[in-house]
Amino acid sequence: MNRQSLTTWRQLATILAVLLIGAVALGLRLRATQLLPIDYDEDDYLGAAQRYAQFMATGDVQGLVDYAYNYEHPPLTKLVYGVAILPLPPAPLLPEQSSTLPPAKSLPQPHFRIARTVSAVMGTLEVLALAILQPLAGLLLAVHTWTIKYTSQVMLEPLPALTSLLTVLFYVKFRRSRSSGRIPAATGWSILSAMALGLTASSKYTYCIVGLAIVADAVWLALAARTPRDDAGAPNHHLRAVIFDLLPWGLIAIAIFFATNPRLWSDPFGRLAQSLLYHGDYAQSAHVRQFNFPFWQPLVYLLGPVPWHPGVFVVMLDIFITVLAGLGLGRLWREYRVCALWLAIGLGFLLIWPTKWPQYILTITAPLSLAAGLGMQGALWEPLLRSLQRRRAPDGPALRTAGDQRIARRDSRRALPWLVPGIIALSLLALFPLIYQAAVALTDFNAISIRDGIQGGVWRAVWQGLTGQAQPVTVALFDSMTRTKEVHWAGPTVLGQLLGGAAPDLLAFNLLWVVLSMSLQAVLGVAAALMLHRRGVRWRNFWQTIFILPWAIPEFIGALIWLRILEPGFGWLALAQAIPADALRAQSVAGPDATLVQLLVAATWYGFPLIMLAATASLKLTPDEVYDAGAIDGAVGWQRFRWITWPLMRPLLAPALFVRGIFAFNQFYLFYTMRVEPPTITLATASYYLFAPTGNFGGQFAVSAAINIFTVLVLLGLILWLARLTRGAATEEVTYV
Structure with missing residues (x-):
């Protein structure tokens, strides 16, 4: 053709x-x-x-x-x-009525x-x-x-x-x-x-x-x-x-x-x-x-x-x-x-x-x-086509010789004793809990059936469901379900609801929280590093120590500090303003937007030091000759930062941003300590509220486990997306500079 x-x-x-x-x-x-x-x-x-x-x-x-x-x-x-x-x-x-009235029948x-x-x-x-x-x-x-x-x-x-x-x-x-x-x-x-x-x-x-x-x-x-x-x-x-x-x-x-x-x-x-x-x-x-x-x-x-x-x-x-x-x-x-x-x-x-x-x-x-x-x-589509084309290609990679294969097997046997302890530790600390959470997410495990669940009821229900011996029971997300003393098979219903967008308010806030908190931490951290790196700054080491202190404080303790500052009525801010407790309580946290602002202030405070340290390290590694060459070419002010400082800073900032992003996505102590309610909570906080055997929807261990599995999937997808988005960018910019 x-x-x-x-x-x-x-x-x-x-x-x-x-x-x-x-x-x-x-x-x-x-x-x-x-x-x-x-x-x-x-x-x-x-x-x-x-x-x-x-x-x-x-x-x-x-x-x-x-x-x-x-x-x-x-x-x-x-x-x-x-x-x-x-x-x-x-x-x-039709009558002309107010548009705020209910629709016609x-x-x-x-x-x-x-x-x-x-x-x-x-x-x-x-x-x-x-x-x-x-x-x-x-x-x-x-x-x-x-x-x-x-x-x-x-x-x-x-x-x-x-x-x-x-x-x-x-x-x-x-x-x-x-x-x-x-x-x-x-x-x-x-x-x-x-x-x-x-x-x-x-x-x-x-x-x-x-x-x-x-x-x-x-x-x-x-x-x-x-x-x-x-x-x-x-x-x-x-x-x-x-x-x-x-x-x-x-x-x-x-x-x-x-x-x-x-x-x-x-x-x-x-x-x-x-x-x-x-x-x-x-x-x-x-x-x-x-x-x-x-x-x-x-x-x-x-x-x-x-x-x-x-x-x-x-x-x-x-x-x-x-x-x-x-x-x-x-x-x-x-x-x-x-x-x-x-x-x-x-x-x-x-x-x-x-x-x-x-x-x-x-x-x-x-x-x-x-x-x-x-x-x-x-x-999806183009990688699939490329994969099919590679499979149809007549010439594949050259096979290793028999000698190379024997050397590879010998090296693997020598390395195996050193790898086994790590494999066992990884299985006990990460893989088994993840597998168990996935099993729990397939059942209706709850606070009433906890005795049966920890005695093997979870594995029994999963086995019965996978082998067709049991029909799935109904488990709804954020709904007080009918609870029994035995664990039953529920299937991937809750996880399917989450993947289908059954909790868009939680996911939207969680993603927005990561973007806003990370952006503020990055801006403040980079700005602090740039200010302290300037020539003639007095007491530079003292200010660096002060700025690092929030990072050294445990998150739970830091959240308590901010709770004492922002608490309506009796917080330090309320006492300093001399506003009556009832009046300030009525004004504070008037809605989710105000709550988000308070949370961002606290998160930025104890999140920016890590970014500042990474930015400071990159600035110290940058030779002065690079800036001198840029000055000859006319790079001053914003141009100097955009074309010299920022490209050289990115390789060290990227890992710090990845780490802080993961912590922000899974942030829990701040929301729990600040007594925040939906919709301004993360998926990790929602999982805890469903897990804790208190409240109207507490004790739903299966739903909590499903949210945890969903969180892992979303976080994995975000990490892969960010890695794909920034793949090679830092190296290219440094090479260009």
Whole structure:
């Protein structure tokens, strides 16, 4: 088969795969339209669609312009629903009630079914658009449960999710056409991108984040293309080119936004300001504050499937999509930087914005799925293909000679007596407890059956289950189960729930805790090392000793110290401020965000000394000639740190960061001593709370063991990911310097 035929077959296979992915997406969404119950806002948006359909049927343009219910959102998606139900016989108009009220128990048919079907079709078109760019990404978006839910209901999400993705896809085509010199084609793609952005703004404001990502990408390209003449103070022609490209692009988007937003036709700026300002007031309203969501709540949604509708979703792979996205971030940045910026800016907005409704994450599920598709391709699919190719290769590695094999066996026999004690110690101290924990996790072992369990009941139950002699009993995560005096086989139910995203709040906080605590410790540790390394610092050894003291204090004692400092009412901070105990107790730890801040202060205090020591050692090993050479080349201030100090510091910092990261992930004493409650606890703390035979859910040894096994798997995955992410980077940078 020649190359042209092979290319043709590949194109046909890609088209077939895209169509198949679209069929899967449409089938899953049509199934959801039938099974999902009526949700919040569906009655509001369907009622608005009824009135828009009435205005269009009677030709009442003024009514179309002045309709004010649900004015905080642009009307385009509701207009689309109105067009869809326009041919249907009119139904009684739904009442215009507060959006905070519970959803209606029933909605008019077939209007409700048609509107949901239109939503499912728009959601399927989004999947098809992404599948054309990257088929694996389209498949992952097709099965993402949160995306299925909110693109199968009468919600605002389906249309802006589609148009925002088209905005980026057209922009990518514009960049590629521009780089290849096809200016007319590039102009056409730019106009299409601007039109899609305008339609996005006319559907829902939050999806306009995609426009910020495009602007950021254009500016990034301009800065990357700066010349020495630009650095010398001459006009930056690349930035001028960016402005020249973005100005008409933005004007077209604004024109489309106003043209497709009838409410703005009579009073454009007044009504636009009224609509935008509403969201700021609503974000601070009592309705939002009563839920008291932590700022990392969007991460909870991304790390678990939709928990409210059992039986609706065929597969629930949301947690794996997010994990694969982490593996594909580097490749996403290299191949589709604008999508990486879209994901970063969108996630940053979701973390900052006070309103934490789950449908908001659909602003980033498309770039998240693209990152996951690239991660799956780079971490799983391509290595599998390379492995198959190596197996098919006729020439393998040369076999060792018989003499080499005899020498290897002799060396192994000589080393075996020295290895046996270590193997035995490793088996007793690490492997056997891990195997026993895995066995316990497969049972319903609890505080009531502790006598039977320690007398062999755990192994009996596991043997009966593996040999088919016993049927599994039901064990639920974080649920007070029915307990008996004997241990029974439960199977991998709890572990499967955890792997499926049954505890996304714990996992999200644990990962966030590692990132934030490690970042603060690294910044403070490196800053302290740099300050103490400066020439002329007096009492350098004294300050180093003071900074190392927190590391020398046991974690439990350090946690007690911070508890005495921050304790509401009678802590040292409360006594120093002379605030009444009841008042300070009411103000302190008002929510998970405040709790996280207090925990981070304590963790940074006794975690940064190790980073400081590693950074100090690397600074002492750096010869002064390197800095002298950098000074000759003009490296001062930040440039000196970025291109000289940091690359030479990384080889020694990396092991320290790995160690501190493992300790942070498994941190327990701090949370236990500070009397922290969910959701601001680590997996290790949750495991202890379930293990301790106190409280409503205590004494669940099997569930605690399952969490421990899950923690080991997650931690192992993080270590492998970090090792893969930093593989060779430090050596390359040092060689470069």
